[in-house]
Amino acid sequence: MKPNFTLRLRVFNLNCWGIPFLSKHRADRLKRLGDFLNMESFDLALLEEVWSEQDFQYLRQKLLPTYPAAHYFRSGIIGSGLCVFSKHPIQEFTQHVFTLNGYPYMIHHCDWFCGKAVGLLVLHLSGLVLNAYVTHLHAEYNRQKDIYLAHRVAQAWELAQFIHHTSKKADVVLLCGDLNLHPKDLGCRLLKEWTGLHDAYLETRDFKGSEEGCTMVPKNCYVKHQELGPFPLGIRIDYILYKAVSGLYISCKTFKTTTGHDPYSGPPFSDHEALMATLCVRHSPPQHNPSPTHGPAESSPLTSVLREAWAEVDQGMAQAHWWATMAGYAVGLGLLLLALLCALAAGGWMREAALLLWTPNVGLVLGAGAFYLFHVQEAKGLCKTRAELQHVLGRAREAQDLGPESQPALLLGQQERDRAEEQ
Amino acid sequence: MKPNFTLRLRVFNLNCWGIPFLSKHRADRLKRLGDFLNMESFDLALLEEVWSEQDFQYLRQKLLPTYPAAHYFRSGIIGSGLCVFSKHPIQEFTQHVFTLNGYPYMIHHCDWFCGKAVGLLVLHLSGLVLNAYVTHLHAEYNRQKDIYLAHRVAQAWELAQFIHHTSKKADVVLLCGDLNLHPKDLGCRLLKEWTGLHDAYLETRDFKGSEEGCTMVPKNCYVKHQELGPFPLGIRIDYILYKAVSGLYISCKTFKTTTGHDPYSGPPFSDHEALMATLCVRHSPPQHNPSPTHGPAESSPLTSVLREAWAEVDQGMAQAHWWATMAGYAVGLGLLLLALLCALAAGGWMREAALLLWTPNVGLVLGAGAFYLFHVQEAKGLCKTRAELQHVLGRAREAQDLGPESQPALLLGQQERDRAEEQ
Numbered sequence: 001m002k003p004n005f006t007l008r009l010r011v012f013n014l015n016c017w018g019i020p021f022l023s024k025h026r027a028d029r030l031k032r033l034g035d036f037l038n039m040e041s042f043d044l045a046l047l048e049e050v051w052s053e054q055d056f057q058y059l060r061q062k063l064l065p066t067y068p069a070a071h072y073f074r075s076g077i078i079g080s081g082l083c084v085f086s087k088h089p090i091q092e093f094t095q096h097v098f099t100l101n102g103y104p105y106m107i108h109h110c111d112w113f114c115g116k117a118v119g120l121l122v123l124h125l126s127g128l129v130l131n132a133y134v135t136h137l138h139a140e141y142n143r144q145k146d147i148y149l150a151h152r153v154a155q156a157w158e159l160a161q162f163i164h165h166t167s168k169k170a171d172v173v174l175l176c177g178d179l180n181l182h183p184k185d186l187g188c189r190l191l192k193e194w195t196g197l198h199d200a201y202l203e204t205r206d207f208k209g210s211e212e213g214c215t216m217v218p219k220n221c222y223v224k225h226q227e228l229g230p231f232p233l234g235i236r237i238d239y240i241l242y243k244a245v246s247g248l249y250i251s252c253k254t255f256k257t258t259t260g261h262d263p264y265s266g267p268p269f270s271d272h273e274a275l276m277a278t279l280c281v282r283h284s285p286p287q288h289n290p291s292p293t294h295g296p297a298e299s300s301p302l303t304s305v306l307r308e309a310w311a312e313v314d315q316g317m318a319q320a321h322w323w324a325t326m327a328g329y330a331v332g333l334g335l336l337l338l339a340l341l342c343a344l345a346a347g348g349w350m351r352e353a354a355l356l357l358w359t360p361n362v363g364l365v366l367g368a369g370a371f372y373l374f375h376v377q378e379a380k381g382l383c384k385t386r387a388e389l390q391h392v393l394g395r396a397r398e399a400q401d402l403g404p405e406s407q408p409a410l411l412l413g414q415q416e417r418d419r420a421e422e423q
Numbered sequence: 424m425k426p427n428f429t430l431r432l433r434v435f436n437l438n439c440w441g442i443p444f445l446s447k448h449r450a451d452r453l454k455r456l457g458d459f460l461n462m463e464s465f466d467l468a469l470l471e472e473v474w475s476e477q478d479f480q481y482l483r484q485k486l487l488p489t490y491p492a493a494h495y496f497r498s499g500i501i502g503s504g505l506c507v508f509s510k511h512p513i514q515e516f517t518q519h520v521f522t523l524n525g526y527p528y529m530i531h532h533c534d535w536f537c538g539k540a541v542g543l544l545v546l547h548l549s550g551l552v553l554n555a556y557v558t559h560l561h562a563e564y565n566r567q568k569d570i571y572l573a574h575r576v577a578q579a580w581e582l583a584q585f586i587h588h589t590s591k592k593a594d595v596v597l598l599c600g601d602l603n604l605h606p607k608d609l610g611c612r613l614l615k616e617w618t619g620l621h622d623a624y625l626e627t628r629d630f631k632g633s634e635e636g637c638t639m640v641p642k643n644c645y646v647k648h649q650e651l652g653p654f655p656l657g658i659r660i661d662y663i664l665y666k667a668v669s670g671l672y673i674s675c676k677t678f679k680t681t682t683g684h685d686p687y688s689g690p691p692f693s694d695h696e697a698l699m700a701t702l703c704v705r706h707s708p709p710q711h712n713p714s715p716t717h718g719p720a721e722s723s724p725l726t727s728v729l730r731e732a733w734a735e736v737d738q739g740m741a742q743a744h745w746w747a748t749m750a751g752y753a754v755g756l757g758l759l760l761l762a763l764l765c766a767l768a769a770g771g772w773m774r775e776a777a778l779l780l781w782t783p784n785v786g787l788v789l790g791a792g793a794f795y796l797f798h799v800q801e802a803k804g805l806c807k808t809r810a811e812l813q814h815v816l817g818r819a820r821e822a823q824d825l826g827p828e829s830q831p832a833l834l835l836g837q838q839e840r841d842r843a844e845e846q
Contacts, residue, residue: 071814074807075522077800091818094584094811097522099498115800120588161517165543168592355778362782366789377500377538384497388517391494395514 007126007281008253012037012045013176013240015136015215015272017222018081020052024222025267030055032262033269034062037085041066042276043125045085046134046176049270051114056083073134076101076115082134082177084121092122096162099381100151102138104374111138111148118159118177120166128248128281131170135159135177137187143229150316152180153309154385156187160194161388171248172281173197175241178215178272183236190309193302194392197241200252200277209257210234215273219260222271240277253278303400306393313386320379327375330368337361430549430704431676435460435468436599436663438559438638438695440645441504443475447645448690453478455685456692457485460508464489465699466548468508469557469599472693474537479506496557499524499538505557505600507544515545519585522804523574525561527797534561534571541582541600543589551671551704554593558582558600560610566652573739575603576732577808579610583617584811594671595704596620598664601638601695606659613732616725617815620664623675623700632680633657638696642683645694663700676701726823729816736809743802750798753791760784 017023018030037045037059045067050056056072063070067085074080075097084090095117102111118135137155138148146152156179167173175197181188183199191197201213210217214234218225228235244250256276262269338361345354440446441453460468460482468490473479479495486493490508497503498520507513518540525534541558560578561571569575579602590596598620604611606622614620624636633640637657641648651658667673679699685692761784768777 071810074803074810076803077796079803090814092588093814094588095807096519099520113796115803165515165517166588166591168589352775352778355775359782359785363785373500373536380497380499380502380538384518387494387497391513391516 005126005282007128007172009044009125009130009172009174009279009281010040010042011174011176011240011277011279012040012042012274013047013134013238013276014045014270014274015048015178015238016050016055017270017272018050018052018055020055023271026055029267029269030058031062032266034059036263036269037063038066040276041087043087044121044123044132044174044176046132047083047085048134048136048178049081050083051078051081053079059083059085071119071121073117073119075117077113078110078115080115080117080119081136082117082119084119084132084134086121086123088123088125090121091124093120094166095119096158098137098155098158099384100154100378102148102151105371109139109141116155118162120162122170128171129169130172130174131163131167133159133163133173133175133177135175135179137178137180140180150313150319150382153187153190153312154316154382156181156191157194157309157313157385157389160191163195163197171244171246172250173243173245174279176239176275178238180237186305186308186312188239189301189305192241193305195241195243197243198250198252200240200242200255200275200279201236204252204255204277206254207256209255210259210273212236213255213257215257215275216271217260217273220268220271220273221260222268223260227271238272238275240275242279244281247284248281249284250279250281253280303393303396306389306396310386310389310393313382313389317379317382317386320375320382324372324375324379327368327372331365331372334361334365334368338365428549428705430551430595432467432548432553432595432597432702432704433463433465434597434599434663434700434702435463435465435697436470436557436661436699437468437693437697438471438601438661439473439478440693440695441473441475441478443478446694449478452690452692453481454485455689457482459686459692460486461489463699464510466510467544467546467555467597469555470506470508471557471559471601472504473506474501474504476502482506482508494542494544496540496542498540500536501533501538503538503540503542504559505540505542507542507555507557509544509546511546511548513544514547516543517589518542519581521560521578521581522807523577523801525571525574528794532562532564539578541585543585545593551594552592553595553597554586554590556582556586556596556598556600558598558602560601560603563603573736573742573805576610576613576735577739577805579604579614580617580732580736580808580812583614586618586620594667594669595673596666596668597702599662599698601661603660609728609731609735611662612724612728615664616728618664618666620666621673621675623663623665623678623698623702624659627675627678627700629677630679632678633682633696635659636678636680638680638698639694640683640696643691643694643696644683645691646683650694661695661698663698665702667704670707671704672707673702673704676703726816726819729812729819733809733812733816736805736812740802740805740809743798743805747795747798747802750791750795754788754795757784757788757791761788 018026053072060070063085067087069086069090071084071093073082073095097115097117101116102109104112116136116138118133121132123130138152140146179188211233214236215238216223217234218228242250257273260268341354341357345351441449476495483493486508490510492509492513494507494516496505496518520538520540524539525532527535539559539561541556544555546553561575563569602611634656637659638661639646640657641651665673680696683691764777764780764784768774
């Protein structure tokens, strides 16, 4: 790599709101999105909520001349909705489906059926290894009484762990997606603290777009005002995050969002705003060490956010155990009632009524059984997350006890440790 | 690291056969296993089929003085059954649950309920980073007509991908576990070719143990002869696999298995045999480059095994689609019958029979619906595996077309590429 080496990376991210039969003007929006992506010729376009594989295939055909490489991440029953289009060859890809992702019986929320996941692409650009991640976390339907909070925190942790463990050899790490988390939400802080990723919107000096970088704004004709809840000006839940390692320095030269319209002031591409960033990777300037991976080194915010996450996941676990216990009682009750109905039917008393009640009772036993198994699994998943958080927290505390000199050695990931050794 | 540096690593692996209420003499076997592990003081003991968390807690207490670090990998409804005990501090751990793991309606086989997974531990030993993986793949119940073959191949690929992507910065990689794969089975070859891992049994010059390294042998009093099927002498399905990168050389000094008894010729610890290896890590001797990660560099065996895996997964996909279609028809038929029964009951004809048939019909619709959703998800999971295999296969073919000089550059993982650059 030459000493004056610079890599310029233009990245696009959009939650496409591509629900077949339900999302308005889907075909038209996709067509215009394809035209725009072709015209702009980004290095990478990362999309979420492309729920239909036909839509992906349509875009793939349309974008083929400009983006020869593409991948659709399949998972769950419906699919993860994640896909990528790249101007550069994709060296490798893989994915990780989140252990916890809502409840199958919340059919109207649908998240459980999607198999929400994180997709990883490895690209080699100008001799650098770029790990690009795309993700979409569980939606937030009610901020005041969020029954999915523990799941979203667990997903944020799993996402952070996946990035942490798969990017140890990467030179540049990029994460795009709809996190369904506000910038100061626990999951967002946890993700940033554990991975050391930087928020393009906060880092850039050249921002153009919606107020406070919001990615769901009331000006967007597809956004219902009640979706924004107590945030009438909009919410920021879609992100471009990045970091560089191995003596490299990454900065966000420009960052743009659409503002409730498409970039030509036409109808919007989606109910979310599109994000466009120009990132610049070069050697660390010797006069100033930006320490892009400072996250894990500062133990105080890390331990505090880990503690918060631990408490949230622990509460979720107690809730899961409670539901499992209740379901266990319901199974027992259902079995008792079935025995009673059998006795009534056999004795000839209220035979017809007994036969009529048979179906809902079998339904109760089977439903409560499934409910029980699901919540036992949920408790196991949360317990696993809690154990991982507890372990990292323990190590962070050890580092604090040993004094500030020992903190980096204990807290920094291997990546950062090696970088420190190299320097 | 000193030039004459040598790291000696003693590793123990056992599938413990710890099914509560079903496995014979479980408490006694666990007690004796604990005593043995304490006495031998291995660096790492990796266990599978510790299904009960109480058993893990029992071992944890018993082994605490010798193995201060331990972890139990929780997943699924029952649990992954995986746990580890380590003499050295565990720096980090995480896990990946396999996307496909049998069928929930095969209740008697139980695998689906376990959430089979791969667990990862990161240890820092003498300045080296050791990534130790422990796993347990889906069981093989009928070798002649193996309905789980596509799932096991997909699991082997997911395991290989997880190791490939999470071990890029590791100096030493160790994989222990019950793969439920014979050495020449597709999944085993795929795993070895893609990760470049070496089989301790095949590599060592000092082997003591059962004939052909078998890990389920007829001499073991807990092994039923029908379990061994067409292999009356035994089968080898448990492994210790390893590799070293970054200019290091790893060899297996000694490899032992138990032989149907515990190491003191007493009753066996489990229905599987225990594996014990002494590994030795040192700098690559300059006179001889063992190229421990030769797997991916040799394109021919890799492409051939990738092609085989692709075909197997593709066949599994066709099967999953077929089942989903059949289930779709069954749902339609069930709904028609329900409508008919409603009409009969409302019209007063055969009212009692109609009411009696209502329950099995609702059951049919719900059951077939669940069956449909499950097989759609299975098809998605297999499709994802097929896409990953196809991508790697495409790159391997490109490498072959470009001639032998270009093969390593295209085929080697980042790890190997960087190692080549460093040398």
